[in-house]
Amino acid sequence: MKTRNNNLSFSFIIILIFSITSIIPSKSVAQEEKTYKVKGIKGVLNCTEVKKTDNLFFSNAKDDETKIHKEYNIKENVDPSFLGYRSGIHDQFVEAFRKSFSKERLEKLASTEEKITIFFNLDQNGKYLFTSFVLNIGTQVDPDEILTLEENLKALVKFVPIRKSEYKFLDGVFIKTSFKEILNGEIPFIRKSDMYIQELEKLEKAE
Numbered sequence: 001m002k003t004r005n006n007n008l009s010f011s012f013i014i015i016l017i018f019s020i021t022s023i024i025p026s027k028s029v030a031q032e033e034k035t036y037k038v039k040g041i042k043g044v045l046n047c048t049e050v051k052k053t054d055n056l057f058f059s060n061a062k063d064d065e066t067k068i069h070k071e072y073n074i075k076e077n078v079d080p081s082f083l084g085y086r087s088g089i090h091d092q093f094v095e096a097f098r099k100s101f102s103k104e105r106l107e108k109l110a111s112t113e114e115k116i117t118i119f120f121n122l123d124q125n126g127k128y129l130f131t132s133f134v135l136n137i138g139t140q141v142d143p144d145e146i147l148t149l150e151e152n153l154k155a156l157v158k159f160v161p162i163r164k165s166e167y168k169f170l171d172g173v174f175i176k177t178s179f180k181e182i183l184n185g186e187i188p189f190i191r192k193s194d195m196y197i198q199e200l201e202k203l204e205k206a207e
Contacts, residue, residue: 037061040143049137056135058146063130072123072170079169083162085126086201087194090187093175096152097182100145109179112140116179118153121172126159129170162197162204 032052038045044061059065075082101109117134131153133146159173176189 038143040147042144042147045143045146051137054137056137056139058133058135058143059130060147060150065130068121068129068170072129072168075124075169075171077169079124079165079167082124082165082169082171083200083204084171084197085122085159085173086162087197089157089159090190090194092156092158093153093187093190094182094185096149096156099152099156100149101179101182103183105145106179106183109140110183114139114141114179115177116141117174117176119172119174120153120157120159121170122159124161124165124167124169124171126161128154162200 033048033050035046035048038047038058045058046061046065048057049055050057097106115136119132119134121129121131123129131150133149135141175187175193177187181187
């Protein structure tokens, strides 16, 4: 039983490590990137364009990511036994998108095969520190739609630790999906992640 717990924890930790490190492009990628501000009616986004991966990385300009990284060490350096956050966010995640985009707008984005990856950077209690949105270069999603989506995700999607930690750190969760999946109301990535998380939750209860 103990060995199984370690294996599941390792699998989940790998997901969380990827969620944080993938936000920061490697040195080789950095040579082909440019960073600029994108303004909308609702606010301003930081945007990093990475041509090598054909991606745009957006985050709210109000969030001081440099300050956050100085204040919060990553989980692996502070509490590697942390199990992550509980399952059960699927429906709230879909609802946040449906509150942010009309059905007609979702249909339009789905028809163009738009995909989106969201990195939720969280503290040890599940508090949002900053959120990054990754879209393809040439995306039809506009800045105000991203800012509206961020607001609705914060309001609806709550991350609850499987096990409380006494330490302060930065951790995270990432979700990959497409607007076609959102339109259909079913996100396979979350369903698959939940399978791992639910096993961790069972083992935590058994301890």
